[in-house]
Amino acid sequence: MYLKPKKSLGQHFLRNFSVVKKIVKTLDLKVGETVVEIGPGTGVLTEELLKTNARVVAVEKDDQLAALLKKRFENHRNLEVINEDILDFSPHNSQFLIHNSGFKVCGNLPYNISGRILETALEVWPKPEKIVFMLQKEVAEKLCAKPPKMAVLPAINQFLAEFKILFSVSRKNFFPQPKVNSAVLEIIPKKQNVFQVYPELKRFIKSGFAYPRKYLISSLSDKLGIGKDSLKKAFQALKFSEKIRPGELKPEQWLELYLEHSGQNRV
Template identity: 40%
Template sequence: MDKSPNSLLAQTKRRLRRFDLKARKGLGQHFLVDREVLGAIVAAAELSPSDVVVEIGPGLGILTGELAQKAGRVIAVELDDKLAALLKQTLASLDNVTIINDDVLKIAPQDLLEKQAGLGYKVVANLPYYITSPVLRHFLEASAKPRTMIVMVQKEVAEAIAAKPGDMSLLSISVQYYAEPKIISLVPAQCFYPAPKVDSAIVKIDVYPKPKVDVDEKGFFAVVRAGFAAPRKQLANSLAQGLGKDKAEVLPLLKEAGIAPQRRAETLTIEEWAGLWRVFEGGKDADR
Protein backbone atom coordinates (compact mmCIF):
# COMPACT_ATOMS: atom_id res chain seq x y z
CA MET A 1 0.00 0.00 0.00
CA ASP A 2 1.24 3.48 -0.94
CA LYS A 3 2.56 5.39 2.10
CA SER A 4 3.93 8.43 0.27
CA PRO A 5 2.99 12.00 1.31
CA ASN A 6 0.37 12.04 -1.46
CA SER A 7 -1.10 8.67 -0.55
CA LEU A 8 -4.68 8.13 0.54
CA LEU A 9 -3.37 7.17 3.98
CA ALA A 10 -1.50 10.46 4.32
CA GLN A 11 -4.51 12.38 2.98
CA THR A 12 -6.77 10.66 5.52
CA LYS A 13 -4.46 11.43 8.44
CA ARG A 14 -4.17 15.08 7.37
CA ARG A 15 -7.93 15.45 7.13
CA LEU A 16 -8.44 13.88 10.56
CA ARG A 17 -5.85 16.23 12.09
CA ARG A 18 -7.30 19.26 10.32
CA PHE A 19 -10.73 18.67 11.79
CA ASP A 20 -9.44 17.29 15.12
CA LEU A 21 -11.15 13.94 14.59
CA LYS A 22 -10.43 10.33 15.51
CA ALA A 23 -12.02 7.11 14.31
CA ARG A 24 -14.80 6.14 16.71
CA LYS A 25 -14.59 2.48 17.68
CA GLY A 26 -18.17 2.53 18.93
CA LEU A 27 -19.37 3.24 15.39
CA GLY A 28 -16.98 0.73 13.83
CA GLN A 29 -15.14 3.47 11.93
CA HIS A 30 -12.25 2.32 9.73
CA PHE A 31 -11.38 4.61 6.82
CA LEU A 32 -10.46 3.06 3.47
CA VAL A 33 -6.94 4.18 2.47
CA ASP A 34 -6.19 2.07 -0.60
CA ARG A 35 -6.81 3.67 -4.01
CA GLU A 36 -7.04 0.35 -5.84
CA VAL A 37 -9.83 -0.80 -3.55
CA LEU A 38 -11.52 2.58 -3.92
CA GLY A 39 -11.39 2.14 -7.69
CA ALA A 40 -12.75 -1.40 -7.43
CA ILE A 41 -15.81 -0.17 -5.51
CA VAL A 42 -16.55 2.56 -8.06
CA ALA A 43 -16.02 0.14 -10.98
CA ALA A 44 -18.32 -2.48 -9.41
CA ALA A 45 -21.11 0.11 -9.13
CA GLU A 46 -21.02 0.64 -12.93
CA LEU A 47 -22.22 4.20 -12.61
CA SER A 48 -23.64 6.47 -15.28
CA PRO A 49 -24.79 10.13 -15.22
CA SER A 50 -28.39 8.94 -14.85
CA ASP A 51 -27.68 7.02 -11.62
CA VAL A 52 -28.74 8.06 -8.14
CA VAL A 53 -26.43 6.62 -5.46
CA VAL A 54 -27.19 6.30 -1.76
CA GLU A 55 -23.88 6.12 0.11
CA ILE A 56 -24.08 4.86 3.68
CA GLY A 57 -21.29 5.90 6.02
CA PRO A 58 -19.33 8.24 3.72
CA GLY A 59 -16.77 8.91 6.45
CA LEU A 60 -14.27 11.50 5.23
CA GLY A 61 -15.92 11.78 1.83
CA ILE A 62 -13.10 10.47 -0.34
CA LEU A 63 -15.24 7.76 -1.95
CA THR A 64 -18.15 10.23 -2.09
CA GLY A 65 -16.11 12.50 -4.35
CA GLU A 66 -15.29 9.60 -6.68
CA LEU A 67 -18.94 8.55 -6.85
CA ALA A 68 -20.01 12.13 -7.60
CA GLN A 69 -17.76 12.20 -10.67
CA LYS A 70 -19.58 9.21 -12.19
CA ALA A 71 -23.18 9.41 -10.91
CA GLY A 72 -25.88 11.98 -11.51
CA ARG A 73 -26.59 12.38 -7.81
CA VAL A 74 -25.12 11.09 -4.55
CA ILE A 75 -27.10 11.06 -1.30
CA ALA A 76 -24.61 10.43 1.51
CA VAL A 77 -26.04 9.43 4.89
CA GLU A 78 -23.67 9.89 7.83
CA LEU A 79 -24.59 9.13 11.45
CA ASP A 80 -21.57 10.83 13.02
CA ASP A 81 -22.35 14.53 13.62
CA LYS A 82 -18.72 15.67 13.33
CA LEU A 83 -18.11 13.75 10.11
CA ALA A 84 -21.34 15.08 8.63
CA ALA A 85 -20.19 18.64 9.39
CA LEU A 86 -16.81 17.88 7.79
CA LEU A 87 -18.51 16.49 4.68
CA LYS A 88 -20.77 19.52 4.29
CA GLN A 89 -17.66 21.69 4.32
CA THR A 90 -15.27 19.64 2.17
CA LEU A 91 -17.85 18.60 -0.44
CA ALA A 92 -19.67 21.94 -0.65
CA SER A 93 -18.43 22.51 -4.21
CA LEU A 94 -20.13 19.34 -5.48
CA ASP A 95 -23.67 20.38 -6.37
CA ASN A 96 -24.78 16.79 -7.06
CA VAL A 97 -24.00 15.63 -3.50
CA THR A 98 -26.47 15.82 -0.61
CA ILE A 99 -25.25 15.12 2.94
CA ILE A 100 -27.82 13.79 5.41
CA ASN A 101 -26.80 13.63 9.08
CA ASP A 102 -29.02 10.84 10.37
CA ASP A 103 -29.37 7.12 11.05
CA VAL A 104 -30.10 5.47 7.71
CA LEU A 105 -32.23 2.84 9.45
CA LYS A 106 -34.66 5.54 10.57
CA ILE A 107 -35.30 6.78 7.02
CA ALA A 108 -37.45 4.80 4.58
CA PRO A 109 -35.56 4.50 1.27
CA GLN A 110 -38.47 6.05 -0.63
CA ASP A 111 -38.30 9.11 1.66
CA LEU A 112 -34.53 9.28 1.28
CA LEU A 113 -34.80 9.42 -2.50
CA GLU A 114 -37.47 12.10 -2.66
CA LYS A 115 -38.91 10.50 -5.79
CA GLN A 116 -35.74 11.17 -7.79
CA ALA A 117 -34.88 7.58 -8.70
CA GLY A 118 -37.61 6.51 -11.09
CA LEU A 119 -35.37 3.91 -12.74
CA GLY A 120 -34.09 2.61 -9.43
CA TYR A 121 -31.02 3.59 -7.46
CA LYS A 122 -27.78 2.05 -6.23
CA VAL A 123 -26.42 1.70 -2.71
CA VAL A 124 -22.73 1.92 -1.86
CA ALA A 125 -21.73 1.24 1.74
CA ASN A 126 -18.81 0.41 4.00
CA LEU A 127 -20.69 -1.42 6.75
CA PRO A 128 -19.49 -2.18 10.28
CA TYR A 129 -20.28 -5.72 11.41
CA TYR A 130 -22.97 -4.72 13.90
CA ILE A 131 -25.09 -2.93 11.30
CA THR A 132 -24.58 -5.12 8.20
CA SER A 133 -27.67 -7.31 8.48
CA PRO A 134 -30.05 -4.50 9.54
CA VAL A 135 -28.95 -2.27 6.63
CA LEU A 136 -29.29 -5.05 4.06
CA ARG A 137 -32.77 -5.89 5.32
CA HIS A 138 -33.73 -2.20 5.45
CA PHE A 139 -33.13 -1.79 1.72
CA LEU A 140 -34.00 -5.26 0.41
CA GLU A 141 -37.34 -5.32 2.25
CA ALA A 142 -38.26 -1.76 1.27
CA SER A 143 -41.00 -0.94 -1.22
CA ALA A 144 -38.40 1.14 -3.09
CA LYS A 145 -35.58 -1.40 -3.51
CA PRO A 146 -32.21 -0.54 -5.03
CA ARG A 147 -31.12 -2.09 -8.32
CA THR A 148 -27.68 -2.86 -6.98
CA MET A 149 -25.84 -2.73 -3.67
CA ILE A 150 -22.05 -2.56 -3.42
CA VAL A 151 -21.12 -3.22 0.19
CA MET A 152 -17.83 -3.54 2.03
CA VAL A 153 -18.27 -6.00 4.88
CA GLN A 154 -16.19 -8.33 7.01
CA LYS A 155 -14.85 -11.24 4.97
CA GLU A 156 -16.72 -13.78 7.09
CA VAL A 157 -19.99 -11.89 6.58
CA ALA A 158 -19.36 -11.64 2.82
CA GLU A 159 -18.91 -15.39 2.65
CA ALA A 160 -22.17 -15.88 4.56
CA ILE A 161 -24.05 -13.53 2.23
CA ALA A 162 -22.82 -15.34 -0.90
CA ALA A 163 -22.92 -18.88 0.56
CA LYS A 164 -24.08 -21.92 -1.39
CA PRO A 165 -26.27 -24.76 -0.06
CA GLY A 166 -24.21 -26.62 2.50
CA ASP A 167 -23.11 -23.38 4.15
CA MET A 168 -26.35 -21.38 4.09
CA SER A 169 -27.52 -19.27 7.02
CA LEU A 170 -30.46 -17.05 7.80
CA LEU A 171 -28.43 -14.13 6.41
CA SER A 172 -27.77 -16.03 3.16
CA ILE A 173 -31.46 -16.74 2.66
CA SER A 174 -32.44 -13.19 3.65
CA VAL A 175 -30.24 -11.73 0.89
CA GLN A 176 -30.57 -14.40 -1.80
CA TYR A 177 -34.38 -14.37 -1.63
CA TYR A 178 -34.22 -10.82 -3.02
CA ALA A 179 -30.95 -10.70 -4.90
CA GLU A 180 -27.90 -12.39 -6.38
CA PRO A 181 -24.75 -11.64 -4.35
CA LYS A 182 -21.20 -12.01 -5.62
CA ILE A 183 -17.89 -11.40 -3.85
CA ILE A 184 -15.94 -8.97 -6.05
CA SER A 185 -12.65 -8.96 -4.15
CA LEU A 186 -11.08 -9.52 -0.76
CA VAL A 187 -9.71 -6.49 1.07
CA PRO A 188 -6.88 -6.96 3.61
CA ALA A 189 -7.15 -5.21 6.97
CA GLN A 190 -4.17 -2.97 6.18
CA CYS A 191 -6.23 -1.21 3.50
CA PHE A 192 -8.00 0.66 6.32
CA TYR A 193 -6.96 3.23 8.90
CA PRO A 194 -7.02 2.31 11.67
CA ALA A 195 -6.65 -1.30 10.56
CA PRO A 196 -9.43 -3.58 11.85
CA LYS A 197 -8.65 -6.99 13.31
CA VAL A 198 -10.19 -8.86 10.37
CA ASP A 199 -10.09 -8.73 6.58
CA SER A 200 -13.02 -7.43 4.55
CA ALA A 201 -14.57 -8.06 1.14
CA ILE A 202 -16.49 -6.13 -1.49
CA VAL A 203 -19.83 -7.75 -2.30
CA LYS A 204 -22.01 -6.83 -5.26
CA ILE A 205 -25.70 -7.55 -4.71
CA ASP A 206 -27.87 -7.39 -7.85
CA VAL A 207 -31.51 -7.14 -6.80
CA TYR A 208 -34.09 -9.22 -8.68
CA PRO A 209 -37.11 -7.45 -10.22
CA LYS A 210 -39.16 -9.74 -7.96
CA PRO A 211 -38.13 -12.25 -5.26
CA LYS A 212 -36.58 -15.52 -6.35
CA VAL A 213 -39.58 -17.63 -5.25
CA ASP A 214 -43.30 -16.89 -5.21
CA VAL A 215 -44.29 -17.16 -1.55
CA ASP A 216 -45.91 -15.17 1.21
CA GLU A 217 -42.85 -13.36 2.51
CA LYS A 218 -43.84 -13.29 6.18
CA GLY A 219 -44.84 -16.96 6.27
CA PHE A 220 -41.79 -18.04 4.26
CA PHE A 221 -39.33 -16.38 6.62
CA ALA A 222 -41.21 -17.71 9.66
CA VAL A 223 -40.45 -21.23 8.41
CA VAL A 224 -36.84 -20.33 7.53
CA ARG A 225 -36.22 -18.78 10.96
CA ALA A 226 -37.70 -21.86 12.60
CA GLY A 227 -35.40 -24.08 10.55
CA PHE A 228 -32.37 -22.13 11.72
CA ALA A 229 -33.59 -21.98 15.35
CA ALA A 230 -31.19 -24.81 16.17
CA PRO A 231 -28.94 -25.01 13.07
CA ARG A 232 -26.73 -27.78 14.49
CA LYS A 233 -29.74 -30.06 14.85
CA GLN A 234 -31.38 -32.13 12.17
CA LEU A 235 -34.11 -30.25 10.33
CA ALA A 236 -36.97 -32.24 11.86
CA ASN A 237 -35.81 -31.28 15.34
CA SER A 238 -35.01 -27.63 14.61
CA LEU A 239 -38.35 -27.06 12.83
CA ALA A 240 -40.27 -28.70 15.67
CA GLN A 241 -38.44 -26.51 18.18
CA GLY A 242 -38.74 -23.33 16.12
CA LEU A 243 -42.43 -23.76 15.29
CA GLY A 244 -43.48 -25.14 18.66
CA LYS A 245 -44.67 -28.43 17.16
CA ASP A 246 -44.13 -32.09 17.99
CA LYS A 247 -41.55 -33.83 15.85
CA ALA A 248 -44.26 -36.31 14.88
CA GLU A 249 -46.18 -33.43 13.25
CA VAL A 250 -43.15 -32.23 11.31
CA LEU A 251 -41.95 -35.55 9.87
CA PRO A 252 -44.85 -36.15 7.43
CA LEU A 253 -44.62 -32.54 6.22
CA LEU A 254 -40.93 -32.95 5.45
CA LYS A 255 -41.70 -36.17 3.61
CA GLU A 256 -44.37 -34.42 1.55
CA ALA A 257 -41.87 -31.69 0.66
CA GLY A 258 -39.34 -34.32 -0.41
CA ILE A 259 -36.80 -33.28 2.22
CA ALA A 260 -35.00 -35.87 4.34
CA PRO A 261 -35.61 -35.15 8.06
CA GLN A 262 -31.96 -35.70 8.97
CA ARG A 263 -30.77 -32.83 6.77
CA ARG A 264 -29.69 -29.59 8.38
CA ALA A 265 -31.01 -26.12 7.57
CA GLU A 266 -27.72 -25.01 6.03
CA THR A 267 -28.09 -27.57 3.19
CA LEU A 268 -31.45 -26.40 1.81
CA THR A 269 -31.84 -24.28 -1.30
CA ILE A 270 -34.24 -21.35 -1.38
CA GLU A 271 -36.50 -23.39 -3.66
CA GLU A 272 -36.59 -26.18 -1.07
CA TRP A 273 -37.51 -23.69 1.65
CA ALA A 274 -40.30 -22.42 -0.59
CA GLY A 275 -41.55 -25.97 -1.12
CA LEU A 276 -41.44 -26.59 2.62
CA TRP A 277 -43.39 -23.39 3.30
CA ARG A 278 -46.08 -24.46 0.79
CA VAL A 279 -46.46 -27.82 2.53
CA PHE A 280 -46.68 -26.18 5.95
CA GLU A 281 -49.28 -23.74 4.62
CA GLY A 282 -51.26 -26.68 3.23
CA GLY A 283 -51.07 -28.35 6.62
CA LYS A 284 -52.52 -25.23 8.24
CA ASP A 285 -55.44 -25.29 5.80
CA ALA A 286 -56.09 -28.94 6.62
CA ASP A 287 -56.19 -28.12 10.34
CA ARG A 288 -58.90 -25.46 9.91
Protein backbone atom coordinates in the same frame (compact mmCIF):
# COMPACT_ATOMS: atom_id res chain seq x y z
CA MET B 1 -9.20 19.28 9.89
CA TYR B 2 -8.42 15.98 11.68
CA LEU B 3 -11.26 13.90 13.05
CA LYS B 4 -10.44 10.90 15.19
CA PRO B 5 -12.40 7.80 14.13
CA LYS B 6 -15.09 6.92 16.65
CA LYS B 7 -14.97 3.36 17.93
CA SER B 8 -18.59 3.60 19.09
CA LEU B 9 -19.69 4.06 15.46
CA GLY B 10 -17.41 1.33 14.13
CA GLN B 11 -15.49 3.83 12.00
CA HIS B 12 -12.61 2.47 9.90
CA PHE B 13 -11.68 4.80 7.05
CA LEU B 14 -10.60 3.29 3.73
CA ARG B 15 -7.35 4.80 2.48
CA ASN B 16 -6.62 2.76 -0.66
CA PHE B 17 -7.71 4.72 -3.74
CA SER B 18 -7.44 1.74 -6.09
CA VAL B 19 -10.11 -0.05 -4.03
CA VAL B 20 -12.29 3.06 -4.18
CA LYS B 21 -12.02 3.17 -7.97
CA LYS B 22 -12.92 -0.53 -8.26
CA ILE B 23 -16.04 -0.02 -6.16
CA VAL B 24 -17.18 2.88 -8.33
CA LYS B 25 -16.48 0.91 -11.50
CA THR B 26 -18.59 -1.98 -10.22
CA LEU B 27 -21.54 0.36 -9.62
CA ASP B 28 -21.50 1.28 -13.33
CA LEU B 29 -23.09 4.66 -12.69
CA LYS B 30 -24.52 6.68 -15.56
CA VAL B 31 -25.00 10.44 -15.76
CA GLY B 32 -28.15 11.37 -13.88
CA GLU B 33 -28.43 8.12 -11.93
CA THR B 34 -28.69 8.28 -8.15
CA VAL B 35 -26.55 6.40 -5.64
CA VAL B 36 -27.03 6.26 -1.88
CA GLU B 37 -23.69 6.13 -0.07
CA ILE B 38 -23.84 4.74 3.46
CA GLY B 39 -21.33 6.13 5.94
CA PRO B 40 -19.26 8.36 3.61
CA GLY B 41 -16.85 9.29 6.40
CA THR B 42 -14.29 11.79 5.16
CA GLY B 43 -15.55 11.60 1.57
CA VAL B 44 -12.92 9.47 -0.16
CA LEU B 45 -15.52 7.36 -1.97
CA THR B 46 -17.90 10.32 -2.28
CA GLU B 47 -15.36 12.26 -4.32
CA GLU B 48 -14.93 9.40 -6.78
CA LEU B 49 -18.69 8.90 -7.06
CA LEU B 50 -19.17 12.56 -7.95
CA LYS B 51 -16.72 12.20 -10.84
CA THR B 52 -19.27 9.97 -12.60
CA ASN B 53 -21.77 12.88 -12.70
CA ALA B 54 -24.27 10.73 -10.84
CA ARG B 55 -26.34 12.22 -8.03
CA VAL B 56 -24.97 11.17 -4.66
CA VAL B 57 -27.03 10.92 -1.47
CA ALA B 58 -24.46 10.62 1.33
CA VAL B 59 -26.01 9.45 4.61
CA GLU B 60 -23.71 10.10 7.57
CA LYS B 61 -24.63 9.62 11.24
CA ASP B 62 -21.59 11.43 12.66
CA ASP B 63 -22.44 15.14 13.08
CA GLN B 64 -18.84 16.31 12.63
CA LEU B 65 -18.26 14.24 9.50
CA ALA B 66 -21.55 15.37 7.98
CA ALA B 67 -20.53 19.00 8.54
CA LEU B 68 -17.10 18.29 7.04
CA LEU B 69 -18.67 16.73 3.94
CA LYS B 70 -21.02 19.67 3.42
CA LYS B 71 -18.09 22.07 3.65
CA ARG B 72 -15.74 20.02 1.49
CA PHE B 73 -18.23 19.54 -1.33
CA GLU B 74 -20.26 22.74 -0.96
CA ASN B 75 -19.91 23.55 -4.67
CA HIS B 76 -21.24 20.19 -5.85
CA ARG B 77 -24.90 20.40 -6.80
CA ASN B 78 -25.04 16.65 -7.40
CA LEU B 79 -24.42 15.88 -3.73
CA GLU B 80 -26.98 15.71 -0.93
CA VAL B 81 -25.55 15.13 2.55
CA ILE B 82 -28.06 13.76 5.05
CA ASN B 83 -27.00 13.76 8.71
CA GLU B 84 -28.94 10.72 9.92
CA ASP B 85 -28.58 7.17 11.15
CA ILE B 86 -28.86 4.93 8.08
CA LEU B 87 -31.28 2.67 9.97
CA ASP B 88 -33.68 5.62 10.26
CA PHE B 89 -33.14 6.90 6.71
CA SER B 90 -35.84 6.57 4.05
CA PRO B 91 -35.01 7.11 0.36
CA HIS B 92 -38.34 8.93 0.06
CA ASN B 93 -36.90 11.74 2.21
CA SER B 94 -34.11 12.49 -0.26
CA GLN B 95 -34.66 15.41 -2.64
CA PHE B 96 -32.88 13.39 -5.33
CA LEU B 97 -35.11 10.35 -4.89
CA ILE B 98 -38.52 11.85 -4.14
CA HIS B 99 -39.46 11.78 -7.84
CA ASN B 100 -37.02 9.05 -8.88
CA SER B 101 -37.59 5.47 -7.77
CA GLY B 102 -34.46 3.95 -9.32
CA PHE B 103 -31.22 4.07 -7.34
CA LYS B 104 -28.09 2.14 -6.41
CA VAL B 105 -26.45 1.75 -3.00
CA CYS B 106 -22.86 1.53 -1.81
CA GLY B 107 -20.86 1.87 1.36
CA ASN B 108 -18.10 0.71 3.66
CA LEU B 109 -20.30 -0.73 6.40
CA PRO B 110 -19.58 -0.69 10.13
CA TYR B 111 -19.04 -4.32 11.09
CA ASN B 112 -21.28 -4.12 14.15
CA ILE B 113 -24.47 -3.26 12.23
CA SER B 114 -23.81 -4.59 8.72
CA GLY B 115 -26.54 -7.22 9.05
CA ARG B 116 -29.15 -4.66 10.09
CA ILE B 117 -28.16 -2.33 7.26
CA LEU B 118 -28.49 -5.14 4.72
CA GLU B 119 -31.89 -6.06 6.13
CA THR B 120 -33.02 -2.43 5.84
CA ALA B 121 -31.79 -2.09 2.24
CA LEU B 122 -33.44 -5.33 1.08
CA GLU B 123 -36.61 -5.45 3.17
CA VAL B 124 -37.58 -1.89 4.08
CA TRP B 125 -36.46 0.40 1.26
CA PRO B 126 -37.81 0.42 -2.29
CA LYS B 127 -35.80 -2.18 -4.20
CA PRO B 128 -32.37 -0.80 -5.31
CA GLU B 129 -31.06 -1.73 -8.75
CA LYS B 130 -27.67 -2.75 -7.38
CA ILE B 131 -25.86 -2.74 -4.04
CA VAL B 132 -22.09 -2.77 -3.53
CA PHE B 133 -21.04 -3.14 0.10
CA MET B 134 -17.67 -3.55 1.73
CA LEU B 135 -18.05 -5.56 4.90
CA GLN B 136 -16.33 -8.12 7.08
CA LYS B 137 -15.01 -10.90 4.84
CA GLU B 138 -16.45 -13.64 7.03
CA VAL B 139 -19.93 -12.12 6.76
CA ALA B 140 -19.58 -11.74 2.98
CA GLU B 141 -18.62 -15.41 2.69
CA LYS B 142 -21.60 -16.46 4.81
CA LEU B 143 -23.98 -14.48 2.61
CA CYS B 144 -22.69 -16.38 -0.44
CA ALA B 145 -22.87 -19.81 1.24
CA LYS B 146 -24.28 -22.91 -0.45
CA PRO B 147 -25.52 -26.22 1.00
CA PRO B 148 -24.40 -28.00 3.11
CA LYS B 149 -22.87 -24.89 4.71
CA MET B 150 -25.98 -22.72 4.63
CA ALA B 151 -26.81 -20.64 7.70
CA VAL B 152 -29.84 -18.57 8.62
CA LEU B 153 -28.37 -15.34 7.17
CA PRO B 154 -27.90 -16.60 3.58
CA ALA B 155 -30.99 -18.83 3.70
CA ILE B 156 -33.14 -15.75 4.28
CA ASN B 157 -31.30 -13.14 2.23
CA GLN B 158 -30.81 -15.26 -0.89
CA PHE B 159 -34.57 -15.12 -1.43
CA LEU B 160 -34.27 -11.39 -1.92
CA ALA B 161 -31.01 -11.00 -3.85
CA GLU B 162 -28.06 -12.63 -5.55
CA PHE B 163 -24.71 -12.26 -3.77
CA LYS B 164 -21.22 -12.32 -5.24
CA ILE B 165 -17.85 -11.54 -3.65
CA LEU B 166 -15.88 -9.38 -6.07
CA PHE B 167 -12.57 -9.09 -4.23
CA SER B 168 -10.99 -9.12 -0.79
CA VAL B 169 -9.55 -6.05 0.95
CA SER B 170 -6.76 -6.39 3.50
CA ARG B 171 -7.28 -4.78 6.89
CA LYS B 172 -4.06 -2.85 6.22
CA ASN B 173 -6.03 -0.59 3.85
CA PHE B 174 -7.99 1.01 6.71
CA PHE B 175 -7.37 3.51 9.47
CA PRO B 176 -7.58 2.55 12.23
CA GLN B 177 -6.73 -0.99 11.21
CA PRO B 178 -9.53 -3.44 12.10
CA LYS B 179 -8.84 -6.92 13.44
CA VAL B 180 -10.27 -8.68 10.38
CA ASN B 181 -10.12 -8.43 6.59
CA SER B 182 -12.95 -7.13 4.43
CA ALA B 183 -14.53 -8.06 1.11
CA VAL B 184 -16.46 -6.12 -1.51
CA LEU B 185 -19.81 -7.75 -2.17
CA GLU B 186 -22.06 -7.19 -5.18
CA ILE B 187 -25.76 -7.62 -4.39
CA ILE B 188 -28.41 -7.71 -7.12
CA PRO B 189 -31.96 -7.59 -5.69
CA LYS B 190 -34.27 -10.07 -7.41
CA LYS B 191 -37.18 -8.78 -9.47
CA GLN B 192 -39.34 -11.71 -8.51
CA ASN B 193 -39.99 -11.70 -4.78
CA VAL B 194 -41.74 -13.69 -2.09
CA PHE B 195 -43.08 -10.77 -0.07
CA GLN B 196 -46.59 -12.22 0.08
CA VAL B 197 -45.36 -14.97 2.39
CA TYR B 198 -41.98 -13.53 3.40
CA PRO B 199 -42.68 -12.63 7.07
CA GLU B 200 -43.94 -16.13 7.87
CA LEU B 201 -41.32 -17.76 5.64
CA LYS B 202 -38.59 -15.84 7.49
CA ARG B 203 -39.96 -17.02 10.83
CA PHE B 204 -40.13 -20.58 9.50
CA ILE B 205 -36.47 -20.51 8.41
CA LYS B 206 -35.26 -18.95 11.67
CA SER B 207 -37.07 -21.67 13.58
CA GLY B 208 -35.44 -24.32 11.43
CA PHE B 209 -31.98 -22.96 12.23
CA ALA B 210 -32.66 -22.62 15.96
CA TYR B 211 -30.80 -25.89 16.52
CA PRO B 212 -28.55 -26.19 13.43
CA ARG B 213 -27.04 -29.53 14.48
CA LYS B 214 -30.42 -31.16 14.99
CA TYR B 215 -32.48 -32.75 12.26
CA LEU B 216 -34.62 -30.07 10.66
CA ILE B 217 -37.86 -31.86 11.41
CA SER B 218 -37.05 -31.77 15.16
CA SER B 219 -36.10 -28.07 15.15
CA LEU B 220 -39.29 -27.03 13.38
CA SER B 221 -41.42 -29.17 15.66
CA ASP B 222 -39.80 -27.79 18.83
CA LYS B 223 -39.73 -24.09 17.87
CA LEU B 224 -43.08 -23.84 16.08
CA GLY B 225 -45.02 -26.34 18.16
CA ILE B 226 -45.87 -28.38 15.06
CA GLY B 227 -46.57 -32.08 15.35
CA LYS B 228 -43.91 -34.24 13.72
CA ASP B 229 -46.53 -36.27 11.87
CA SER B 230 -47.69 -33.14 10.04
CA LEU B 231 -44.12 -32.24 9.14
CA LYS B 232 -43.36 -35.78 8.00
CA LYS B 233 -46.16 -35.57 5.44
CA ALA B 234 -44.64 -32.40 3.98
CA PHE B 235 -41.17 -33.95 3.93
CA GLN B 236 -42.47 -37.07 2.20
CA ALA B 237 -44.40 -35.07 -0.39
CA LEU B 238 -41.19 -33.26 -1.35
CA LYS B 239 -39.06 -36.41 -1.05
CA PHE B 240 -36.90 -34.81 1.66
CA SER B 241 -35.04 -37.10 4.03
CA GLU B 242 -36.29 -36.88 7.60
CA LYS B 243 -32.63 -36.78 8.63
CA ILE B 244 -31.84 -33.62 6.69
CA ARG B 245 -30.32 -30.73 8.65
CA PRO B 246 -31.16 -27.04 8.05
CA GLY B 247 -27.82 -26.22 6.42
CA GLU B 248 -28.46 -28.77 3.66
CA LEU B 249 -31.47 -27.02 2.11
CA LYS B 250 -31.32 -24.51 -0.73
CA PRO B 251 -33.41 -21.33 -0.33
CA GLU B 252 -35.94 -22.54 -2.90
CA GLN B 253 -36.32 -25.81 -0.96
CA TRP B 254 -37.18 -23.83 2.16
CA LEU B 255 -39.91 -22.12 0.20
CA GLU B 256 -41.22 -25.44 -1.12
CA LEU B 257 -41.28 -26.88 2.39
CA TYR B 258 -43.04 -23.85 3.84
CA LEU B 259 -45.69 -23.84 1.11
CA GLU B 260 -46.22 -27.59 1.35
CA HIS B 261 -46.61 -27.51 5.11
CA SER B 262 -48.87 -24.43 5.10
CA GLY B 263 -51.03 -25.83 2.31
CA GLN B 264 -50.26 -22.98 -0.12
CA ASN B 265 -49.76 -24.03 -3.71
CA ARG B 266 -47.95 -20.93 -4.90
CA VAL B 267 -46.47 -17.64 -3.79
